[in-house]
Amino acid sequence: MDVFPNFDGLSGIGDLKTVIGAVLTIILVVAVLMIIVSAIIWAIATSTGTTSVASKARTGVLVALGATVLAGAGVAWINWLIQLGEQL
Template sequence: MGIFPDFGAVGGGADLRDIVGALLMYVLVFAVLMILICAVTWAITSSSGNYQSALRARAGVFVAVGAAALAGAGVAWMNFLIGVGQQL
């Protein structure tokens, strides 16, 4: 007796994959823009002696790098799970 999940039973699976991919692309674009803005702000405020703003800009860079890393890892994880699901 062979009982396997029916992956074709979910309607709009390809549309869902496209939507998730588009959302992750937007996250990566905004994370890169945030890295650029915060890095420039960090450099300017550090050189002008405004250390409180430099600390906030540095935190912004770290948060943006973390968001980009998580979004990239999310894409890799999703592709891995889709590949595993197709082999079952």
């Protein structure tokens, strides 16, 4: 028995999938840029001995890394749930 969600049951669901994909792309791009910027600031602050700025930049790197992981894991989780639904 093939059970699959009916994505065409609601009007505008295709547009919603497009919007979600675009937002996810924007989140990933911004998170990667924040990792790069925070890592550069972290390196400069560490080399100049500014520990307070270095700790804030390190926090920025970790938060951006967490956002990237959560965004990627969300896609993998949704795909896993759809595949699980097909097996029921």
